[in-house]
Amino acid sequence: MSSISPRLPAADLPGLPETLYASEAFEESFARMEFLVQNRKRCGLLVGGGGVGKSTLAAYAARTFRRGGSEVVQLDLQAATEIDILTRLSIDRLPRGTRTFESLRSARFQLWRQVVDRCTELRCQAIPLVILADHADRADDSSWSLLQRVVHLHESTPGMLTLILIADHARVEKLPPALLEICELRIELFAWTLEDVVRYLEQRYVNASGTCLFHGDAAVRLWELANGSPRRIVQLAALAQLAACDQKQGWIGRELLAETFDELSVPAALVSHRSHRSVLPAAASRPAVPNPAVSSPAVSNPASLGQGDGAGALR
Numbered sequence: 130m131s132s133i134s135p136r137l138p139a140a141d142l143p144g145l146p147e148t149l150y151a152s153e154a155f156e157e158s159f160a161r162m163e164f165l166v167q168n169r170k171r172c173g174l175l176v177g178g179g180g181v182g183k184s185t186l187a188a189y190a191a192r193t194f195r196r197g198g199s200e201v202v203q204l205d206l207q208a209a210t211e212i213d214i215l216t217r218l219s220i221d222r223l224p225r226g227t228r229t230f231e232s233l234r235s236a237r238f239q240l241w242r243q244v245v246d247r248c249t250e251l252r253c254q255a256i257p258l259v260i261l262a263d264h265a266d267r268a269d270d271s272s273w274s275l276l277q278r279v280v281h282l283h284e285s286t287p288g289m290l291t292l293i294l295i296a297d298h299a300r301v302e303k304l305p306p307a308l309l310e311i312c313e314l315r316i317e318l319f320a321w322t323l324e325d326v327v328r329y330l331e332q333r334y335v336n337a338s339g340t341c342l343f344h345g346d347a348a349v350r351l352w353e354l355a356n357g358s359p360r361r362i363v364q365l366a367a368l369a370q371l372a373a374c375d376q377k378q379g380w381i382g383r384e385l386l387a388e389t390f391d392e393l394s395v396p397a398a399l400v401s402h403r404s405h406r407s408v409l410p411a412a413a414s415r416p417a418v419p420n421p422a423v424s425s426p427a428v429s430n431p432a433s434l435g436q437g438d439g440a441g442a443l444r
């Protein structure tokens with residue numbers, strides 16, 4: 130494990146939060162999104178499995194594109210209504226108090242008028258508009274139709290709008306053909322490789338002497354149990370650290386990982402009586418387990434168990 134040097138993602142991707150690990154797949158996917166925006170392409174498609182970090186990548190891309198001078202609108206199309214989307218398109222990032230939410234909901238026509246005015250203003254100022262539409266595969270027909278109309282608004286001034294659709298690769302066929310036809314680039318975000326897991330652990334989970342807490346083939350076992358899913362890897366690694374702390378154990382092996390995984394699995398959670406002691410502390414064994422991708426678990430002895438706190442939220 131020590132033969133693989135830890136990576137410093139903050140140096141590779143400026144502005145990347147220190148709590149977020151950027152795999153090679155993450156960096157490559159962002160580079161392709163950046164290509165779409167910098168070359169003023171009209172539409173792109175970002176796909177990947179559940180938990181590989183599509184939403185996290187979109188959030189990082191939005192911050193980066195804003196710093197580059199683009200106007201960015203982030204949409205979550207899952208269960209979003211037409212009014213919700215129009216509201217985001219019309220008031221997103223404008224000064225607070227400029228328009229009230231109650232007045233915007235008064236009429237669909239008024240919302241569309243504000244969207245058109247905003248698009249016209251951006252074109253006159255030569256400010257590119259980037260729309261990141263997450264969960265596009267779960268949108269309804271009205272949402273897809275709305276996005277097509279927004280794209281149509283910019284047809285007279287090509288290069289001023291970039292629409293990036295974000296969807297699960299298993300549900301791409303749910304997208305309407307009219308949107309797929311205008312996509313100029315497909316971006317695939319893959320799950321973590323074993324090397325990614327090793328580097329992540331070496332970067333986040335080290336003790337005071339600089340030694341990784343995950344010993345032996347624990348990284349391999351973690352990768353196998355999580356099936357390469359970054360979200361699952363982050364959660365399982367953080368809870369294994371919590372279990373090691375509860376047992377006053379200064380390192381984490383494959384056995385502890387397997388026991389922690391059994392505690393997290395759905396079948397195990399349905400069993401009311403256990404024949405063995407829980408490997409997790411009482412606070413972590415409750416039905417509502419805190420998500421380490423959002424809030425890192427407290428460690429009673431960080432000096433001996435390392436200072437890693439998990440990665441940023443990976444959705």
